[in-house]
Amino acid sequence: MKVKLSWKIWLLIIALILSAIAIHPNFSTEGVLIKSVDFNSTIANQGLSSGEIIKSINGYPINSISDYSSAISKIFINNQSTKINFITDKKEYIYLDNIAPQISISAIPRTNIKMGLDLEGGARALVAPETKLTDSQMRDLIAVTNQRLNVYGISDVQIKPVTDLEGNIFMLIQVAGATPTDLRELISKQGKFEAKIGNETVFVGGNKDVTFVCRDDATCAGIESCDTTSGGDFCRFSFVIYLSEAAAQHQANVTKTLSINASSSGGTYLDKTLDLYLDDSQVSSLFISSSLKGEVATKIQISGSGTGATRDAAIKNAQYEMNKLQTVLITGSLPYKLQIVKLDTLSPLLGQQFIKSILMIGLISLIAVGIVVFVRYRKIVSSSLVLLTCLSEVIIILGVAAAINWNLDLPSIAGIIATIGTGIDAQLVVLDESRTKEFIGIKEKMKRAFFIIFSSFATSCVSMIPLMWAGAGLLKGFAVTTIMGLVIGVFITRPAFAELIKLTEKQE
Amino acid sequence: MKEKLNAAYDKHYRLMLILPAILLVISLFYISHLYFTTGDIMRKDVSLTGGTTITVYDGKVDVEDLEKSMSSKLVDISVTKLSDISTGNTIGFVLATQSEENLTQISLENYLGYKLNSTNSGVEFSGSTLSSGFYQQLLQSMILAFIFMSLVVYLVFGTSKHTKAFAAILTAVAAKLTFPSVAVISVTAAICAICAVVAAFYYSKNKKEYILCGILAIFAIITFIFPNYYFMILALPTLIIIYLVYSIPSMAVITCAFADIVMTLFVVDLIGMKVSTAGIVAFLMLIGYSVDTDILLTTRVLKMTSGTVNARILGAFKTGVTMSLASFIAVLVGYIIARNFSDVLSQIFLILCIGLLLDIFNTWVTNASLIKWYVEHKKGADTK
Numbered sequence A: 001m002k003v004k005l006s007w008k009i010w011l012l013i014i015a016l017i018l019s020a021i022a023i024h025p026n027f028s029t030e031g032v033l034i035k036s037v038d039f040n041s042t043i044a045n046q047g048l049s050s051g052e053i054i055k056s057i058n059g060y061p062i063n064s065i066s067d068y069s070s071a072i073s074k075i076f077i078n079n080q081s082t083k084i085n086f087i088t089d090k091k092e093y094i095y096l097d098n099i100a101p102q103i104s105i106s107a108i109p110r111t112n113i114k115m116g117l118d119l120e121g122g123a124r125a126l127v128a129p130e131t132k133l134t135d136s137q138m139r140d141l142i143a144v145t146n147q148r149l150n151v152y153g154i155s156d157v158q159i160k161p162v163t164d165l166e167g168n169i170f171m172l173i174q175v176a177g178a179t180p181t182d183l184r185e186l187i188s189k190q191g192k193f194e195a196k197i198g199n200e201t202v203f204v205g206g207n208k209d210v211t212f213v214c215r216d217d218a219t220c221a222g223i224e225s226c227d228t229t230s231g232g233d234f235c236r237f238s239f240v241i242y243l244s245e246a247a248a249q250h251q252a253n254v255t256k257t258l259s260i261n262a263s264s265s266g267g268t269y270l271d272k273t274l275d276l277y278l279d280d281s282q283v284s285s286l287f288i289s290s291s292l293k294g295e296v297a298t299k300i301q302i303s304g305s306g307t308g309a310t311r312d313a314a315i316k317n318a319q320y321e322m323n324k325l326q327t328v329l330i331t332g333s334l335p336y337k338l339q340i341v342k343l344d345t346l347s348p349l350l351g352q353q354f355i356k357s358i359l360m361i362g363l364i365s366l367i368a369v370g371i372v373v374f375v376r377y378r379k380i381v382s383s384s385l386v387l388l389t390c391l392s393e394v395i396i397i398l399g400v401a402a403a404i405n406w407n408l409d410l411p412s413i414a415g416i417i418a419t420i421g422t423g424i425d426a427q428l429v430v431l432d433e434s435r436t437k438e439f440i441g442i443k444e445k446m447k448r449a450f451f452i453i454f455s456s457f458a459t460s461c462v463s464m465i466p467l468m469w470a471g472a473g474l475l476k477g478f479a480v481t482t483i484m485g486l487v488i489g490v491f492i493t494r495p496a497f498a499e500l501i502k503l504t505e506k507q508e
Numbered sequence B: 001m002k003e004k005l006n007a008a009y010d011k012h013y014r015l016m017l018i019l020p021a022i023l024l025v026i027s028l029f030y031i032s033h034l035y036f037t038t039g040d041i042m043r044k045d046v047s048l049t050g051g052t053t054i055t056v057y058d059g060k061v062d063v064e065d066l067e068k069s070m071s072s073k074l075v076d077i078s079v080t081k082l083s084d085i086s087t088g089n090t091i092g093f094v095l096a097t098q099s100e101e102n103l104t105q106i107s108l109e110n111y112l113g114y115k116l117n118s119t120n121s122g123v124e125f126s127g128s129t130l131s132s133g134f135y136q137q138l139l140q141s142m143i144l145a146f147i148f149m150s151l152v153v154y155l156v157f158g159t160s161k162h163t164k165a166f167a168a169i170l171t172a173v174a175a176k177l178t179f180p181s182v183a184v185i186s187v188t189a190a191i192c193a194i195c196a197v198v199a200a201f202y203y204s205k206n207k208k209e210y211i212l213c214g215i216l217a218i219f220a221i222i223t224f225i226f227p228n229y230y231f232m233i234l235a236l237p238t239l240i241i242i243y244l245v246y247s248i249p250s251m252a253v254i255t256c257a258f259a260d261i262v263m264t265l266f267v268v269d270l271i272g273m274k275v276s277t278a279g280i281v282a283f284l285m286l287i288g289y290s291v292d293t294d295i296l297l298t299t300r301v302l303k304m305t306s307g308t309v310n311a312r313i314l315g316a317f318k319t320g321v322t323m324s325l326a327s328f329i330a331v332l333v334g335y336i337i338a339r340n341f342s343d344v345l346s347q348i349f350l351i352l353c354i355g356l357l358l359d360i361f362n363t364w365v366t367n368a369s370l371i372k373w374y375v376e377h378k379k380g381a382d383t384k
Helices: A007-023 A066-073 A136-153 A183-188 A245-256 A312-329 A348-377 A379-403 A410-435 A442-468 A476-507 B004-014 B019-040 B062-070 B101-112 B128-157 B160-177 B185-204 B208-224 B229-246 B248-270 B277-303 B308-337 B343-383
Strands: A032-037 A053-057 A083-089 A093-097 A103-107 A122-129 A157-163 A167-175 A194-196 A202-205 A210-213 A223-231 A230-245 A261-262 A268-270 A273-278 A281-288 A299-309 A337-346 B049-054 B076-085 B090-095 B119-127
Touching: A007 A379, A007 A476, A007 B229, A032 A066, A053 A066, A066 A083, A066 A103, A083 A348, A093 B185, A136 A183, A136 A312, A183 A337, A194 A245, A194 A312, A194 B128, A202 A245, A210 A312, A210 A442, A223 A312, A223 B185, A230 A245, A230 A312, A261 B128, A273 A312, A281 A299, A299 A312, A337 B128, A348 A379, A348 A410, A348 B308, A379 A410, A379 A476, A410 A442, A410 A476, A410 B277, A410 B308, A410 B343, A442 A476, A442 B019, A442 B128, A442 B277, B004 B019, B004 B308, B004 B343, B019 B343, B049 B101, B062 B076, B062 B101, B090 B101, B101 B119, B119 B128, B128 B160, B128 B229, B160 B185, B160 B208, B160 B229, B185 B208, B208 B229, B229 B248, B248 B343, B277 B343, B308 B343
Parallel strands: none
Antiparallel strands: A032 A053, A032 A103, A053 A083, A083 A093, A122 A167, A122 A337, A157 A167, A194 A202, A194 A273, A210 A230, A223 A230, A230 A299, A261 A268, A273 A281, A337 B119, B049 B090, B049 B119, B076 B090
16 A cells, blocks of 8 residues: 555655766766867867866876876977877877867866856857848858857857847857957957958958968968067068969959059069958058069968067067957858847856855755744654755756756756745645645545645746746746746655655554 | 634724735835836846946955945946855955946956956946847736736636636737747747637637637737737736636735735835846746745635635635745845845845735735635625
8 A cells, every 4th residue: 555655755766866867976086077179189180079088198197177287288398299198088099299289178077967157157148130130041140150269269169049039039159167358359240351452352251262271380370570669569470371263363363454663672562552451441451562463373471460568468469460360261251240239257256156155045045944844833754854855856956957958057046946935835735734624535635735736836837938038048047947846846746745744644 | 712803803804905905006106106207117227227247356345435436437336245155254346337348347447456357357248228128028028927827827716617718818819919929939829829719619608708709719810910019908908807707716816916016016116126137037936926825825715615714714824824934034044145145146035035025915914805705705695
C-alpha cells in the first residue's frame, strides 16, 4: 500500500538525482578550460577547439590560470620557433610555433550552471537597424557583424536577433568577460570603406574587391616611422593588400586617363591621389607612382597614420587605426546603417558580490519562513518538510536551467525567488487542508488543496506569458524561470509533499 | 465571546467594505492627479525614461558632494551607495542620470580624477526611444497579464459555460491586440478564438445567446484582420460586464487583485519611488501572488460542505495569513539585504512587501465581505 502510494515521492527523488547530474558539481581542480580559439591561428589548424581542458604544456602541469601564464612565459622566449606539446583532456597536440597559442582560457567552472552577463561581467548591446529588416536581411547583418568582431579579435561573442511586442527587430550582441573598449565603434559604424581616385570609386572593402589583407606579419604590415611635431607624436603605418583582377583592371582604367606630375621631392606621380574613405570621411590620401599609370596592379600598399601625446600613445593609436582599417577591408561594410539603442558594460566584480548576497538572501529567507511555519504549526516534521520541499524546488529549477543551458541572469534569479514564494503558499494550503476538521477522507482534502493549487498555478503562469516578448526579451529570464518553477512545483514537488504529509498524518 | 464576535461580524461586514472603497478612491484620485500633472501614472527611473547608470567601485567617494557637484552638469541625477554585505563597508556607488553616456562618463571622470574602465566600473545606457517603447510594452503586458488572470479565475469559479466561452473569445482578442506582430501569439490566439467560438455555439441554448455568439465571432474576425489597440475599449468593458453579471465570486477576486495593484501603485507613488523595469516586473509578480489567497478563500467558502460561512472564512483566514506572512517575511529579509547592493532586487522586494501587506487587507476585508454578502444573498434568495 505504502509503496503504491509513494510513486510521487519517487518522482521527486529521481528529479533531484537528475538535477544533481545536470548541475554536475565539479570538485577537481586540474586543468584550465579553453573558452575560445582564434580563428586561423596555428593551434586552431591543429584541431584544438573551445571546451577542451588543458592539462599540461611541454611537461608543465596546468592547474590554474597563473600556471598557464608562467608556463607560456617560460616556453616562448624571444620569438624563437619552439616545439610545443599541448596535452588536453581530449588529445595531445604537437606542433612548432614562435608565438603563444592564440586562445582565451578560464578556470574550470564549478558547476554546469551558467550565469548571465549581469552576474558574470561582460558587455551587452542592443542594436537597431535604421530601416526595418526582413529575417534574411537580419541574418546577413548578424553574419557580417560576427565576422567583424571575430576578425577584430573579440572572442566569446553571441549575436542573435530579438523581436519586441511592436514587431521591431533588434540585434542583441553579448560579449562575455572583459569589455573591449571600442565595442561601440565596432558595432555601430557601418564600416564602409571606399578607395577613390577623383570622384571615381576604384574598390571597396570586402572580399569581392580585396582578396587578401596582410596583418600580423611584420614583413608586409606594421608601423613604418614616427616623428615628433609641435602638437605631439605622429606615426605612420602601412600594410599590403591584394585586389581582385576585376578591381585591379578597374583601377588601371581610371589611372590610364590621369596625367603625370613631377613632385618637389624628385619622384613622379599621377596628378590625382588615391583617397581612402571610411564611413564617408577621408582617412588617408596616397600619391600614385607614375609607373602605375594604366597598369593592372593587384598588390597595393595602404598607409595611414596615428597621433598621440607621447611616442607610445602615437604607436598605439596607429596600431588601432591600422587594425580598424584592416578589419573593414576584410569584412566589407555592414549592409545597413545601425544605431545602438542600449549598451551595458557590466563589471565581473559586482557579479561575485551578487552571488554571495543572493545566496545569503535565500538562506536567511528560508530560515525566517521556517520560523513562521514552526510558530504556526508547532510541528518540527511538517515545518522541516516545507523547507525541504522549497530547497528541492530550487535544486530542480537549477538542474533544468543547467540542462537546457539557460543563462541565469538577475531577472531569472528574481523569478526563482518568486517561485519559492508561491511554493510556500501552496505547501501551506496542503498542510492546512489536511488539518481541517471536516469528516472527509484525506484524499478528498488533498483534492481540494490541489484545486486551489492548480488555480493559483494557472493564474500565475498566464500572467507571466506576456513578459516573454515585452522589452525585446530582456526580461524573458524572469518569465522562464517563474513558469519553470511553477510547473516543477505543481507536477513534482507539491504532489510529493502532499504524499509525505499523508504519510505523517497516518503515523499519527 | 466567540458568538459576540460572530454576531458583530454578521452585522457589520458590509459596512467594512467602506474602508477599501475609500482607500481605492483615494488611490485612483492620487494616481490620476499624478497622471495629469506629470503625464504618467508613476515616476520612472532611467531604465524606463532612457539614460545612463554608472556603477563605480570606489568606497572613498563622498556621495553627497558628488551628487551636489554633478547635478548642474547632468539631467535628473541620483546617487546611491553600495556596501559589502558581510562587512557593511561602502564599496562603491551607483549614479543614474537621464543624460547621454559619453557626457556622464566624462563628467564623472573629471570629478573622480581617473579613467573609468571595465574593471573599476560598469556602464549601462539605454536610448530614450527604446526605453519609452519598453515602458509602453511592459504596461500593455501588465494589462494583458491581468486579463489572462481574470479569465482563469472566471473559468475556475464561473458557472455558465457559454459565457466562459465568450470570455475566452474576448481574451484571445485582447492577446492579439497586445501582440499584433508576434507570430506564436497570433496563431495561438486565433486557434483559441476559433475553439471558443465553436464552444460558445455549442453551449448556447436560445436565440439571444446565438446572436451574441455571432456578434462576438464577427468582432473577433474584425480585430484579427485589423488589430488596432483601440478595440480594447470595446473588449475590456464587455469582459467586466460578463464577469459581473455571471459570477460575483470571480468578480470579487478580480476586484481585489485590481485594488491590490492600484493601492500598491499609490503607496509607491506616495513614497516617491522611481520605478524601474524590475519594478514593473514586481507588479506582474503581485498579480500572481495576490490572487493566491483570494482563490483559497473563495474555494473554502464555496466548496466546503461543513461549518458556517464565518467558520469557513476564519479557517481560510488562518491559512491565508500564514501564507502571506511567510511570503512577506521572506521578501522583507530580501529587501533588507538587497538594499545594500542591488537597486533591481531591492525594488522588486520592496514593491512585493507593500503589495503583500495590502493584499492581506484586501483579501480579508474586501474579498471576505464580498463573498459573504454573495453567499448570504444567495441563501436568502434560495429560501424565498
